[in-house]
Amino acid sequence: MQVIEHPVEKLHTALLSTRKDLIETYQQFSRPEKTLLEEGLVPGNSLFKPITINSDSDWIPAHPEDPQDFQSFYVNPYRRSPSSGHNTIYIQTIGELLNFLKKKKPRDAFCIVGITMIDLYPRDSWNFVFGQASLTEGMGVFSFARYDDHFYQRSYAGRLKKKIKLKQGDYSVFEDYYTPPVTSTLLLRSCKTLTHEIGHIFGVKHCQWLNCVMxxxxxxxxxxxxxxxxxxxxxxxxxxxIGFKIADRYKALLHWLEDGQHSKPTQAFQDYKHWLYKCLRILEGETS
Structure with a gap:
């Protein structure tokens, strides 16, 4: 196993930038926010771990690419931000993929993301992808297929032989494809992939700095x-x-996890909940 650990100075530059104007905008973060962000760069901290490479089949050795620091993200002319007229993220269950999304994309959409039970292959040379996003089109798609524990078994259902008529609010099939039970592990995996693909639509490239959903x-x-x-x-x-207070983001995520009005399996999210509470203890100055 290889551990990728960048020098703190390099991580600090990647976070702040070398441009005076971007360093000045960084100073607009509150003191607790800067404490959270900068302590996360120090080796051995309890919140943000280094990247581990377990084999040559992992993403970084298999797909070499330049790391994206904040400055290169900020100056990218193709990156996207919501506007007053395009500020909604839509999630659409689909069978056919990007062409379908183009037809379904509402006018006020910042982006639209499709979820499907079809296994995804962007090109013949790839074995599969969990998801794919188009920055210029404001669209993405990801697949539940390989999150099913039965996917690699010969008995995997795949496309249904008989069409099932959906009841209102029923999400048990996606365009005539079998859908596995929505377990907490499947939900956690799906949230990671959905967050990752929407991050690409904002212009965030694959992260090579620290352990990260990107x-x-x-x-x-x-x-x-x-x-x-x-x-x-x-x-x-x-x-x-987007523009947000970091504490507000983490509180909203906790609210989603702990919302008793909408029952969802969240057992697999327990470590993440503890992580959010740790971050909020650092950010407690934000609530005063």
Missing amino acids: QGSNHLEESDRRPLDLCPICLRKLQSA
Whole structure:
């Protein structure tokens, strides 16, 4: 196993930038926010871990690419931010893929993301992808197929032989494809992939700085190693695109996890909940 650990100075530059104006905008973060972001760069901290490479089949050795620091994200002319007229993220269950999404994309959409039970292959040379996004089109798609524990068994149902008539609110099939039970593990995996693909639509590239939901993944074991949230460098990218208080983001995520009105399986999210509470203890100055 290889551990990728960048020098703190390099991570600090990746977070702040070398441009005076971007360093000045960084100073607009509150003191607790800067404490969270900068302590996350220090080796051995309890919140943000280094990237681990377990084999040559992992994403980073298999797909070499330049790392994206905050400055290169900020100056990218193709990156996207919501506007008053395009500020909604839509999630659409689909069978056919990107052409279908183009027809379904509402006028006020910042982006639309399709979820499907079809296994995804972007080109013949790839074995599969969990998801794919188009920055210019504001569209993405990801597949539940390989999140099913039965996917690799010969008995896997795949496309249904008989069409099932859906009841209102029924999400048990996706365009005549079998859908596995929505377990907490499947929900966690799906949230990671959905967050990752929407991050690409904002212009955030694959993370090579710290353990982060924006890391690429070539297989399920590698995908499971990713955390659910962003490292400090990618968090600043998203914050600059949307504009939010970091504490408000983490409180909203906790509210979604603990909302008793909408029952959902969240057992697999327990470590993430503890992580959010740790972050909020650092950010407690935000609530005063």
